Amino acid sequence: xxxxxxxxxAAADTLGGREVRGGADSAIQPGTGTVRPxxxxxxxxxxxxxxxxxxxxxxxxxxxxxxxxxxxxFPSEFVHCRLPDGRRLELCCKYAADxxxxxxxxxxxxxxxxxxxxxxxxxxxAGVPRLHGTFAERSARRTWLVLERVPGVxxxxxxxxxxxxxxxxxxxxxxxxxxxxxxASDAGVPLIRHTRxxxxxxxxxxxxxxxxxxxxxxWLRELGRHADALVxxxxxxxxxxxxxxxxxxxxxxxxxxxxxxxxxxAAFAAGELxxxxxxxxxxxxxxxxxxxxxxxxxxxxxxPAWSDAVLEAARIHWLFxxxxxxxxxxxxxxxxxxxxxxxxxxxxxxxx
Numbered sequence: 064x065x066x067x068x069x070x071x072x073a074a075a076d077t078l079g080g081r082e083v084r085g086g087a088d089s090a091i092q093p094g095t096g097t098v099r100p101x102x103x104x105x106x107x108x109x110x111x112x113x114x115x116x117x118x119x120x121x122x123x124x125x126x127x128x129x130x131x132x133x134x135x136x137f138p139s140e141f142v143h144c145r146l147p148d149g150r151r152l153e154l155c156c157k158y159a160a161d162x163x164x165x166x167x168x169x170x171x172x173x174x175x176x177x178x179x180x181x182x183x184x185x186x187x188x189a190g191v192p193r194l195h196g197t198f199a200e201r202s203a204r205r206t207w208l209v210l211e212r213v214p215g216v217x218x219x220x221x222x223x224x225x226x227x228x229x230x231x232x233x234x235x236x237x238x239x240x241x242x243x244x245x246x247a248s249d250a251g252v253p254l255i256r257h258t259r260x261x262x263x264x265x266x267x268x269x270x271x272x273x274x275x276x277x278x279x280x281x282w283l284r285e286l287g288r289h290a291d292a293l294v295x296x297x298x299x300x301x302x303x304x305x306x307x308x309x310x311x312x313x314x315x316x317x318x319x320x321x322x323x324x325x326x327x328x329a330a331f332a333a334g335e336l337x338x339x340x341x342x343x344x345x346x347x348x349x350x351x352x353x354x355x356x357x358x359x360x361x362x363x364x365x366x367p368a369w370s371d372a373v374l375e376a377a378r379i380h381w382l383f384x385x386x387x388x389x390x391x392x393x394x395x396x397x398x399x400x401x402x403x404x405x406x407x408x409x410x411x412x413x414x415x
Contacts, residue, residue: 255329305337383405
């Protein structure tokens with residue numbers, strides 16, 4: 064879902080000859096295909112929108128536009144903007160359609176993401192692009208998010224990926240330790256909550272979409288009968304503010320700084336979901352190092368005994384999350400590794 068605030072290409076099959084890990088198993092990102100693709104706004108429209116955000120006249124702005132080659136679900140671009148008072152701003156403008164399927168309660172629309180950015184800024188969360196404002200382009204039925212263009216390189220584009228992964232894991236651990244919310248109602252916005260019904264829905268849809276594969280995976284329906292036990296650790300764990308799709312393509316690293324992008328899937332849920340997303344399909348030694356960095360940041364005095372079980376439940380959830388999104392993803396060749404991982408889960412339970 065990366066808007067590409069200096070980020071890399073999340074849709075490519077390989078980067079530098081190495082397979083891209085994490086997220087949807089499709090060249091299209093989650094949500095694409097259900098949202099009308101729209102072009103970038105015309106020059107005059109862009110000037111009018113930015114003028115409204117910054118409270119100036121449109122003819123007083125000096126604008127230079129740069130294509131964002133890494134835009135995915137929604138169009139976005141980089142804009143260098145000079146204001147009448149001489150200030151120069153580097154922006155990333157993201158143009159999000161107001162119509163959105165919500166993906167079974169997994170993400171919000173542009174207004175939701177803007178509200179989350181406002182929450183994060185208001186609570187002083189470091190490592191999040193500043194939201195300068197929004198603009199409703201009514202003729203196109205979309206909302207712009209006018210964001211600070213933050214520096215940094217996507218983890219997949221770095222030479223030293225292992226240390227960047229540890230830094231990203233520690234950032235998530237600090238976010239969850241600080242937990243700027245004591246409850247979802249404390250957010251000031253209707254924050255998405257991951258409930259029992261939410262988790263079970265992905266399992267149910269996976270089994271339904273995989274009907275042509277039931278003979279190949281005879282253990283699947285039996286695994287579904289254990290659904291409550293599979294999700295129970297996530298429901299028992301303390302709930303914190305999570306990013307909701309904390310995959311490496313949504314993280315930029317700049318020196319010692321970590322920036323987390325694209326918050327439309329932010330939710331009130333178990334923090335281990337972010338760690339599981341970040342480390343999905345990485346080598347065991349990298350994933351284990353990230354888990355240590357996360358736990359050291361979140362629990363300096365020592366991780367609680369339940370943390371391993373919650374992390375395992377989170378990893379299982381992400382398997383069902385993407386398999387249960389749409390039938391073409393469930394049945395596609397790129398889902399093969401997820402089915403293999405689920406079969407290992409079934410085997411541990413004595414079902415396969």
